Structures are given as C-alpha cells and as structure tokens.
Amino acid sequence: MYEIVLLENNFILLLYCIHMEGSKLAFRKVISEWLLASVPEAHKRNINVSMDSNKIITIIGPRRSGKTYFLYYLINELLKTEPKNNILYINFEDERLMNVTISDMDNIIPLFIELANPSKDKKIYLFFDEIQNIKFWEKYIRRVYDTSKYKIFISGSSSKLLSREISTSLRGRNIEYTIMPLxxxxxxxxxxxxxxxxxxxxxxxxxxxxxxxxxxxxxxxxxxxxxxxxxxxxxxxxxxxxxxxxxxxxxxxxxxxxxxxxxxxxxxxxxxxxxxxxxxxxxxxxxxxxxISKNKLLEFLYDSREIFFLFSLNIYTRSENKKMSYNKKxxxxxxxxxxxxxxxMSITRLMKNIVFLELNHRCIENNLDVSYWKEYGKANGKEVDFVVSDSLKIVELIQVTYASDASEIDKREISALLSAAKYFEAHKLSIITWDFKGVIIENNEKIIFVPLWEWLLNLN
Structure with missing residues (x-):
C-alpha cells in the first residue's frame, strides 16, 4: 500500500514538473517575442495616468473600448525615457498561456530578467493584460507589489473583472482608470x-x-x-x-x-x-x-451598470430619501x-446621451458630481438636464436642446434654467445647442449658448 501511494505521489510530482517546464517554455516564448517585437502604435486618449504613482495602475472599462491599446500607448510613452528591456508586456489571452496557474506566475520575473537583462538602476515596468484569466491572480500581484521593486499595470475584460472585484482584490493598492469608447x-x-x-x-x-x-x-x-x-x-x-x-x-x-x-x-x-x-x-x-420579479429587474440594472453598458443619473438633492424615491434617468x-x-435617431435625445457621457468623464477627472434637477412634487414640473456640483455647491446648470437659431430655443428651457438658478443660487448657466452660439441676459442672469461640437471639443 505504501509503495502504491509513493508511486502515485511520484507520478503527480512528475506531472507537476512537466507542467512547470511547459509553462516556463510558454513564458519564455512570449517574453522573447515581446522583447524582439516593436510596440504597436496607439492613439492618445483623454486620460492622464499618473506614471509616478507608487500604486498599481488598473485599467477598466467596457468591452472593445481600447484598453489594450491604451496600455501600448503608455508603453510608448515610457519608451521615450526608459529602455525596452525594463518593460514587460504579457497578454494572458495568448493561447500558449491558457493552462497557466497561479503557481506558474513566479516564473515571469526571473525569466524576464534572464532574457532582457534589465538595467539595475532603473525601475522594471510590468504590464499584464487580461490578467483575470489567471485564477487567484490578485495574490501574485499583491505579493509582487509588496516588494516595492516593480511598477505594475493591469487590465481586464469587464466580463470577468469588475471594478468592485479589483477594489476588493487589491485592497487600496491601486489607482483605477476607466477607458470608454472614444x-x-x-x-x-x-x-x-x-x-x-x-x-x-x-x-x-x-x-x-x-x-x-x-x-x-x-x-x-x-x-x-x-x-x-x-x-x-x-x-x-x-x-x-x-x-x-x-x-x-x-x-x-x-x-x-x-x-x-x-x-x-x-x-x-x-x-x-x-x-x-x-x-x-x-x-x-x-x-x-x-x-420576472422587480428585484430581478433591479439586479439586471445594477449588473448593466457594473459592465458599463448602462449609466443611471440621480436627481440632485441632499436628501437620500428623495434621491431613492425619484426615478433615475x-x-x-x-x-x-x-x-x-x-x-x-432622435437628435435631441442623442445630444443628451453624448453630453452625459462627456460630462461624466469630466466630472470624474475633476472630482465633481453630475445629476439632473426637477421641481419636487410636480408631475410636469420644470427640469434641468444636468446639474454639475461639488460637495458644497452647484458648479453649473446645463440644458441640452436641438437648435440652430435663437428662435428655435424653447422658452421652457430658459425658464427652467432660471428657476433652478434662483433655487440653488447658481450663476453659471449653459444651454448646449446643435449649432447656435450666443449670450443672453435675463433676470440678471447670463445664459451662454454653445454649439454641441464646440462644447465637446472644449473650444468654448
């Protein structure tokens, strides 16, 4: 009985050694190809990553939004000052790595050092794309990060690696950047x-x-x-x-x-x-x-937001009860x-959708919040499409309307804006139009009209 167990254990050990040698060979090929290949060109995106931060940089976002090419862009920026042999990129969707396990990950850095001979007086940069394909990846990343020897960048598909899962896994060790469609x-x-x-x-x-x-x-x-x-x-x-x-x-x-x-x-x-x-x-x-139950539909909404398929907008209020009782947009x-x-295509609604996406990005960049406003308790009350705020005050009130001429501006848009301005004592008032530009003074408030294309391009 003892001999059979010993044979079985030896056989398992032999299989383990064969697997380890196979994963090392796969990593050796992938790393060698990376060192010999040129980095694909990538367009700049409107996201400023803090390359000097000592945190793990995590890149999240919806499917096909350009996360991999954003990593290439960051690498190309690094190559302006750093040698290629101090930078490693691995895409874990490579079929040669499909059987890699967490225990195999310890081969990566020693093999990279052996093959690349990186400069000892410079930082080593590790870019791990689609890292979620490795089960328990976070244990390896945390351990490497805790050595303080490496600058780590990771990205993952929203189908398997959600923002909240990254936050839970890395426990404050990371800074998160979101890549959206252009x-x-x-x-x-x-x-x-x-x-x-x-x-x-x-x-x-x-x-x-x-x-x-x-x-x-x-x-x-x-x-x-x-x-x-x-x-x-x-x-x-x-x-x-x-x-x-x-x-x-x-x-x-x-x-x-x-x-x-x-x-x-x-x-x-x-x-x-x-x-x-x-x-x-x-x-x-x-x-x-x-x-289907209402709770299940709410789960669908929450899940859709988690993968960046849908976004919801709350009413602007300091009361959490009112915020919960009012419908979202x-x-x-x-x-x-x-x-x-x-x-x-509904032009006005598409304008609002596009303005929301841009506003959401700008607010995240500037640590602001975006919401909408509606007169409380009135079914047909006045509304303002977007309220930009910080923790203390309203920063800007924005209406969006399809208009190419002053005569096409609905008076209700202006009336709602003025009502909200008075209610909140807010004085930066904007109406985004299709192609009309101008300024009016009404009730001692200045309202700026700006074309959508000009606003989107930050030319106003």
Missing part, C-alpha cells in the same frame, strides 16, 4: 481631422458637423471609428451587443432568464436619456407574458449601440 474629440483625432481654430472656417465647421452626424449614428468604439464601410460598422456593433449580452451579462452573472435579460437590455437602450422606472418595466413585461454607453439596436 469621445467626439478622440474620434476626430483617430480619423486625423483637425479641429482647432474653427471659428473663421465655415467649410471646416461643416465637415465637423458632418462627422458629428456620423458619430451620432455609429458611435466611438475604436474599431468602428476606423472602419470605412457603414454596413460593417453596424455588423460590428451588433456583434458587440451579442457578446455583451451573452458573456458580460448572462455568463458572468449566471443569469438563466436570458430571454427576459435580452428584452430588458434592449428596452433600456430604447429609453436612453429618459426616465427609468422599474415598476413601469415590470408591468410592461408582465403584460407580454414575462415572469438612463443613458447608453455609446450612441452606436443605440443606433444598431433601434436603427433610428
């Missing part, structure tokens, strides 16, 4: 279109508005932005939705009610820039025969997803 400014830069100093160039402004129409329709996913064929753009966008639905939602959150989930996601996209009511959705679904991750699923 903003309109980034979209123009990707397509190499000049947009500075446009005021005196009517023809150039016309091109910008034409590109804005394209952006409204097909959105800002990098692959879509670079694709020239419109039918291909739509096919790509529909494939994104199918993958988001099946992998990021149904598979990741183990959702069995796939038909209801699909209906929920498509319905939510259809009401972009509008109020979101769980009770209304529940009653609508119930009327067509779907059996819903926004889509990208206008292209809206068009691919609905195949129609």
């Amino acid at each position: 903003s309109f400014q980034e979209y123009l830069e990707f397509n190499r279109m000049e947009y500075s100093n446009l005021a005196g160039y009517t023809d150039q402004r016309g091109y910008i508005l034409s590109e804005l129409n394209n952006y409204f329709k097909y959105g800002g996913y990098p692959e879509v932005a670079l694709e020239k064929n419109d039918n291909n753009k739509l096919m790509i966008l529909k494939s994104y939705y199918n993958t988001i639905f099946s992998m990021d939602m149904a598979e990741h959150f183990n959702i069995s009610e796939v038909n209801v989930l699909d209906a929920f996601m498509k319905y939510s996209v259809s009401i972009y820039s509008k109020y979101f009511s769980i009770s209304k959705i529940y009653n609508t679904f119930k009327s067509v025969g779907y059996k 819903i926004y889509s991750v990208d206008p292209g997803i809206i068009y691919a699923l609905k195949n129609e």
